[in-house]
Amino acid sequence: MIRVVLPAHLRTLARVNGEVSLDVAGEPTLVSVLNALEALYPVLRGTIRDQVTQERRPFVRYFACAEDYSHEPTGTLLPAEVVAGKEPFLIVGAMSGG
Amino acid sequence: MSGVRVLVGTRKGAFVLTADGKRERWDITGPHFGGWEMYHLKGSPVDPSRIYASQSTGWFGQLIQRSNDGGKTWEPVGNKFEYATVPGTHQWYDGTPHPWKFARVWHLEPSLTDPDTVYAGVEDAALFRSTDGAQTWEELPGLREHGSGPHWQPGAGGLCLHTIILDAQHPNRIVIAISAAGAFRSDDAGKTWKPINYGLRSEHIPDPNAEVGHCVHHIAMHPSRPDSLFMQKHWDVMRSDNAGDSWKEVSGNLPTDFGFAIDVHAHEPETVYVVPIKSDSEHFVPDGKLRVYRSRTGGNEWEPLSKGLPQSDCYVNVLRDAMSVDSLDKCGVYFGTSGGQVYASADAGESWNSIVRDLPGVLSVEVQTLK
Secondary structure, X not given: OEEXXXXXXXXXXXXXXXXXXXXXXXXXXXXXHHHHXXXXXXXXXXXXXXXXXXXXXXXXXXXXXXXXOOOOOOOOEOOHHHHOOOOOEEEEEOOOOO | OOEEEEEEEEOOEEEEEEEXXXXXXXXXXXXXXXXXXXXXXXXXXXXXXXXXXXXXEOOOEEEEEEEOXXXXXXXXXXXXXXXXXXXXXXXXXXXXXXEOOOOEEEEEEEOOOOOOOEEEEEEOOEEEEEOOOOOOOEEOOOOOOOOOHHXXXXXXXXXXXXXXXXXXXXXXXXXXXXXXXXXXXXXXXXXXXXXXXXXXXXXXXXXXXXXXXXXXXXXXXXXXXOOOEEEEEOEOEEEEOOOOOOOEEOOOOOOOOEEXXXXXXXXXXXXXXXXXXXXXXXXXXXXXXXXXXXXXXXXXXXXXXXXXXXXXXXXXXOOOEOEEEOOOOOOOEEEEOOOOOEEEEOOOOOOOEEEEOOOOOEEEEEEEEEO
């Protein structure tokens, strides 16, 4: 199971508390985790990445194991600690606005 | 027992204000969707329990919410707004071509006949329609593909389609307005469109009388006289008596004819309300006084309405979708301010009371008259 931490607004929208756990089919890449997340919580479609272009929203960031994965290709494999469930995959609303 | 339900969209959530027909004691619920920008909420005239709401943030994009119980509970519905054809470019602020890109829904207009049909005016400017209760959306591309599209440029708030007027007497007629392209009308249910800006004059564009390029802020219509349209333009209050084919200025004795909101009395088609704003560079009411201006002559002759409104040290704005009327007798008039106040008049503007004073900045106010 892959653990995912959502920003507060998206937790409210998805009606979840704390982390969510995902079964990810195939290789655990950025895109497969996002696909699994949106399949489990359809309300999140369009909130993390644009529904038409599939581009990450500019003020959303992806962190894992203290590394920034926001600008990595979507086929990038997540680190082993995340795949093993020892570390969460973080979806973060960028800090902006003062 | 009759009553009213006021749907308030703010920069940080939505609020639902309800009262009986006396409109004296109010019940306030919210924030719904706390922390999100609620650009607009509007109920179906066919089924008042059906309400649509536009929810967005710069972080997480656009959502649409739907209520089937008058705003008590909500469910997210479809939020995929995909242009029907390759969008191409419009003008950017500096005059260069800029790719068309969906940003948000500014206005939701439920059908006059079917609670499952609703129109959405979006940024970058386009008109979408859903016929399944907002689960899926389809663009009516004839508007965006009107030949003038590449010349449209955004207003300060973006290239937004913010006004949608449906007409029960002419079911195929739709009037829309875009900042800063102007007003357009379709007479074939949205297939084809024509600009309806003849008579508008805007000094901020190279040709002040151009066919498109006017920063129309809002348009209002009385359902009994659909050919009469009242417009608050960037500067100038205008009226048309031929469904927008031509316009004449009716600013008359207003202290300033800049503003955003405009509406028409529910029972008097020649009674119009505006809230003059000082200027395009100072978006607050003039002289520190919050005054609604009313014309009972269809424009030109305006009277200030200030009883119960702050008359000193007040520097708020009233945005384009933040004024509405109910259809009780006497007509109720409502508006919300950038300072978070929602004011109501139960006597057609003669006197005002604040329903609530400390909400986040108000983006939209819509009223449902409940029988």
